[in-house]
Amino acid sequence: MSLTNASPSEAAMAARSASHVLATLPASARNDALTAMHAGLVAARDDILAANARDLELARAAAADGRLSQSLVSRLDLGKKGKWDEMLRGILDVRGLDDPVGRVTLRTRLDDGLNLERVTCPIGVLLIIFEARPEVIANIAALAVKSGNAAILKGGKESTESFVAISRAISAALERTRVPNAAIQLVTTRDAIPQLLAQERHIDLVIPRGSNELVRYIKGNTRIPVLGHADGLCSIYLDETADPEKAADVVVDAKTSYPAACNSLETLLVQESALSTVFPRLAAALASKGVELRCDAKSKAAALSAVGDVAGAKVVDAAEADYDTEFLALVLAVKTVADADEAVAHINEHGSHHTDAILTESSELAERFMSAVDSSGVYWNASTRFADGMRYGFGTEVGISTNKIHSRGPVGLEGLMIYKYKLRGAGHVTAVYGEGEGQRRFKHESLPLEQ
């Protein structure tokens, strides 16, 4: 890793060149680099935590003045229980994943002696823009090296000292490996983001890690593809056949287990015929967890009679805007619908194509819902909060994508890969192939992927 004061365009060009070297390194060389990074960070522990303490001191002062949020200060703290060890273990976890580079995903004999292969390869150069959390830098550097991608890292100014200390340690460690120095660069230039976002010739993919506002700003200000999501407006549809106990468990988990998460529930759609049967149990369970219910007229009446015994229950009128709002707090919009079709139409129109669920005991209805809802995750009788790379078993995650191309949903190492076609011939030319007399025909024989 180099700590660069180069201009953003110089950094991008250097990353592009380094990516061409990195792409040709064998898995062993990339894994050796991860081993070295891990050892380098272990050795530099005291320096890094001291740097982090300086960042924290400034941030606490800013928080005391109200210039910074308390949650940001908390995300900044590398000394928090388990955080440092988790960061280090993450590097070894990534090292232990299967090599994503060079997998053959298609093999076809076009003709005798002319064989086509589709082989996975790195995308090229990634730009990672993130906010406060300093451990992300080690995590992302590990993912980039493992996947053979060069990466330019640009972090938030609150963690500058931590970033610089971590970079120094990683940079020194990589010096003794075959990974080129410019493959991982930390850009510390002020106001570099707009210039980096203009480097479409040298940067292939932008991955923002931070607030919705950051992601929205980036999506609106670059022609480079952006992997991620600005909004996480997840909905659940409650069908009349739903099991009340399961349904209550799921909505409480989806709404309250981590309200600030992108995969938390924001809108509950209730079938009209379920208002007086299944819904009351959900309304009471949510209210007793302190969730404010913003309801349309019909669901408000049903909710009010259900929460009578709950002290401090909040049931209020919903405004139209509530059905387009990601609350990220203990607030839930509730809307009455006639049936699953109306729910699907509402979700496709108002949702953010992130993760949506149906609660029903009808498998036929569930399958229809899962086909028709146009979201990266469509769930049956399960909490929307399962939308997560670790929970899906991907080992690691670079983010959750609501894009419609390339990668969708939780994105692991696979999302950092593309492929190339390798064609091996013996002087083959195209002009001899055709449908006419005396012309050669292609064989197009599918060959086994393993050889």
Added chain:
Amino acid sequence: MSLTNASPSEAAMAARSASHVLATLPASARNDALTAMHAGLVAARDDILAANARDLELARAAAADGRLSQSLVSRLDLGKKGKWDEMLRGILDVRGLDDPVGRVTLRTRLDDGLNLERVTCPIGVLLIIFEARPEVIANIAALAVKSGNAAILKGGKESTESFVAISRAISAALERTRVPNAAIQLVTTRDAIPQLLAQERHIDLVIPRGSNELVRYIKGNTRIPVLGHADGLCSIYLDETADPEKAADVVVDAKTSYPAACNSLETLLVQESALSTVFPRLAAALASKGVELRCDAKSKAAALSAVGDVAGAKVVDAAEADYDTEFLALVLAVKTVADADEAVAHINEHGSHHTDAILTESSELAERFMSAVDSSGVYWNASTRFADGMRYGFGTEVGISTNKIHSRGPVGLEGLMIYKYKLRGAGHVTAVYGEGEGQRRFKHESLPLEQ
């Protein structure tokens, strides 16, 4: 298909709604629609060819005045030998392809009764912008229906009458199928392109089919992802160990079999030590096919002494710009390099990441070249002109992509697909999982894809 005078934003919204219906249709309903389209076009043959004749008449007049190129007139002609039958056969070919929708590509048991599936699904709404060739409309409509994507089609004004006649026939045919009318829309509004390119909320992917200028304009004027390529600057590196006969065959095919194609050769990089051994045979073969060689000083000397016997041979000095030029004509830039490393660096810097080849008898060097060159196609001893969906055995092609994400190289039906994650539970919640005592662990058992 509907022939729409709706505004571009209305057309896009209608396509989005139709896409949600189309995505849930079974393969049989989509294939039935293709059968109906085929029959409808067969029945409307005379009307369509009459409309095409009117387009042709105007185009010929414009060509006579020099307002239109002769090659465009030729591309316009649906009556040309074999073209009509090929268009119709294309629809049945697409119908015969395996269903790309609903393939399970990952299946994991997260826990007892909690199963995750990754299932292929359509991207959503495609915008296809194309120039003169009227048969593209039938081809693209067939691909869209097969892949479950809605499509908005916008054609060049020279073929308006043909497009309208084809649309009418397809539209009438689709009326009797389960494919919604707005799933395939032909927009005939004048100057609709800029407005369509602004519909990023409702359009997921733009596919331009036409000149480099069209593609470049589109890439520069939308935030919607664009699948395609503006440039096709393909190179071949001639190594000193190359077999002279094979090498000459390959470069002649790559340069002369269809010079206007994007996969044709534009730059030949010659190892210095091959200038007096292998290169002379290539230079003579190219010159005798009428290819003008634009050379640096060293290769010029070698070429001049090689083409002495070729009447009218053209060997001239190259300008720097020639190494960045897609000639699309019988012109070839030739440059001397020290070795494969210099060739790779030149290709990665000056090429368009489309298709590049090495001519060598060393398999070790070939593998190194194919790993290091950052292009969608990397070939060993084969002509760059093999870069084509039909030749790769994909059955059909929507274009060749030089993008670094989603789809790269020749793109078939697979490139029109994305996936969604389906999670089926029994009231599962996330809060009970964790590393602590008494918490549940995920199983993450990989299950067979076929069930």
